[in-house]
Amino acid sequence: MALNNNRLKRVLMGTGALALAGLLSPAALATDAQEIIRDRCLACHTESSDAANSTFSRISDQRKTPEGWHMTLNRMEHLRDAKISAQEKRELIKYLSDTQGLAPEEAAPFRYLLEQDTNLVESGVDENLMQMCARCHSAARFGLQRRTLDEWQMLVDFHMAQFPGIELHAGSRDRPWYQLAHNETSAQLSEQYPLDTPEWNNWSKAKKVDLKGRWRVTGYVPGKGEFSAWMTAATDDDGRYNLKLEGNYADGAVIEGSGKATVYTGYEWRGTLTIDSVKMRQVMAADKDGQVMAGRMFLAMEDEIGGELRAVKDTGKAQVVAVMPSYLKAGESAELVIVGQNLDGDIDLGDGVRIDEVIARSKDRIVVTATATGTPAVNDVQVGSADSTVALAVFDQVARVDVTPTNAVTRIGGNGGEMEKVRATYRAIGYSAGADGEAGTDDDVRLGYMPASWSIEPVDEVAEHDKDHLYAGEITPAGMFIPGDAGPNPERKMSANNVGRLNVVATVDDGDSKVEGRGSMLVSVPDFVERVLD
């Protein structure tokens, strides 16, 4: 409370009206945030000023994402005894990620981590960085930071002091880990991820587009399915956006919600909405023109449970944004939903696709029954003169099924323990073989998400012998994997807990044939450390 009072007093006495305008004015924000740093951080950090601007030791030599700064502030609070109110913390995260954030190109390779989509195996990581850093945490964790050489070295020293056993782990004790990390890895990081970059130089100067307005949104909610909706973002007086979301799932059921969003660094969209009475979070990146946003929406309480999210701004132009489903089997009929905005005119699903009936039609959602009479092809979906990059795949046979996530980690939990189970949701993606008639080659045609039946199996002989498939969990008909209970299980060898290694198998019905796809799943132990970014 003392914090709030002090802060209030200072606001009233000092910056007055500017403070009330709060986050709306960048200049005011900067002054305010720097004052917070002076008030809250200078017990340890040091300010240096020249005529033009102030710098703060450590702080000014780093750039990070909003989540990165959030983690830093959490650490300062919990491990370094910083006293900071929730409001001050919000202001600092905003200020620091606006002024010392990452350019869109810099964050682009690692968006999965910001989107909390952690059921994946990172690829393309430099072997040395993999061994030295990504052995313990994701490569995205440091790939989403920019520092000076000194700062990368101080980060290594922080790791040593905070986790003194780090140089004794398997994978570090076989080498002079600290010397390598401090001298060589830091140098490599400062070259690969330096503080000063042309990308940030350009982006920090670029004019940012206000993301308020009306957005045509398409996405997927596990257990409910694909949806299309309108989302309006109206400016609030606290500098955030008030959100309203209204639309339909593919089966016609209503999706509805409201909430708030903050935009960081001019393009990082972070929304929190209550949708159908469940709290969900949106993490998206806007393109540079502020016309399209893409990312992920997931349960606030369970990051793993979520799906893709895409938003296209309503600029008054006609545009097709999606067709659901995105495939049609040759010789068959199906109901298709075309989603867009300001749609007018003839519906054209390409040569060889006949529209049998328009079941419902508005300017943003058209439901038709169509029959594929022709041969396999990838057709443009067109409505009048609307812009469209949306395709409908006409196929004769599902040649291959991919399971997504391909690699997942779930965690046992519950059973009176402190941690809840960490679940995973699965979807099946169908492909046709493409021109070469062979599945698994580059020219396979992605048809889209397909309904599947789900099962699990042990991943190998050892897993089968240990009966992992009987203990580690089960999968629902909708493709939701629910891991087993936490704690020792006396039925298992050495009273092992219900961990296991499984394949998750999707079976897609394609006429008379069935096509299977597999993903691998590690059912692991509870993770007691909650991080903003893994």
Added chain:
Amino acid sequence: MKLTQMLKSTALVGSLGAAALLGAVAPAAQAAQEYLLTVTRPGHLQVIDMKTNQVERTCEVPGNFGSGSIALAPDGKSAYVLSNGMEDVYGFDIRSCDITFHAAQSTKTLKVKTFQSVAVSPDGKELYTVQNPFGLERDRFTVEQPRLAVFNVADGIGAQPVRTFPVDRRITKIATTVQGEVILGGGDVKAINPKTGEIRMVTPLQSWDKGPLWLPPDAFAMHSQGEQSNEYIMPYVTAEFTDESWNFETAEWWWGMSRVDLETGEAERVEMVPFEFIVFNFISHPHDPNILYGAFNTLSKHDISKKETVAVHEMPHTYYDLNISADGKTIYVGGASSDISIHDSDTLEKIGSIQLSGDMSTSDLRVATIRD
């Protein structure tokens, strides 16, 4: 072939070592009383009478649980426990639980961690730790040079180092030789003279030169508990590749060790048995240096003269470490959970169990021998 030669020399050193050990241990063992020591959570030094296998005494260890590392005084009457997050050393008279020694290594500006490394000089007068200091500056940490710290045991509570000498990073278990050197188990096994700070190489491991077809050893001594054989074991895993394609699948995997005879300060390094399963801690049979025992998910017995694992006993849960009675007949398997499992050293059959009040976690399992 190199291995055959090694085998020969191992056998030779082994049999000589056995004779020496027999000479040293056997006569005294008759009058000796053995106590099994371990530390349990939240912070108890357990003193177990090995005649009755009952907990005779439980000493309160101040501070947060560290790693349960224990060093013994040569007379067996005092035990030194690493506590308080691996920062403080407490000395106990195990006959009374009296705290006779306390060294708080960290200061306001320096956080000092010790990774298992505690040992006592052969005359019982000096205590050694390897300190890993981290500077606590206002807005940053610094990483400082590790050092051997020498304490006078007689300084008791509040003891401060009387000498320090720089040492390598990554040192875990240490031990003292009869000559007074301190064996430093890190990337290589080295020995330091705690009077002068002079360091000599005992066994190169990280810096060995076995040619490109041998994987650099992954050496790690979390527990080296060789008091019953007066030796120090640094185990390692390595692999010999078939060719320069370095195929891990076709490589031959080995358990190896550097075994230092604490009587002489000399070491043998040997790839002793094929790597078939994980062992967390090896000990030798006190009367037959060719026989090794290992603990983890199994209790295992190995004859290194034949490079064979001769017996394996499946354990009901994981145990990190083990020790053995001076007569070589009884094996105690502990660590991880709260029960010490007692086994016949011949058959490995379980013959008893000791239930403790808390989990041993990573704690040592050591034998203190009091001879009067």
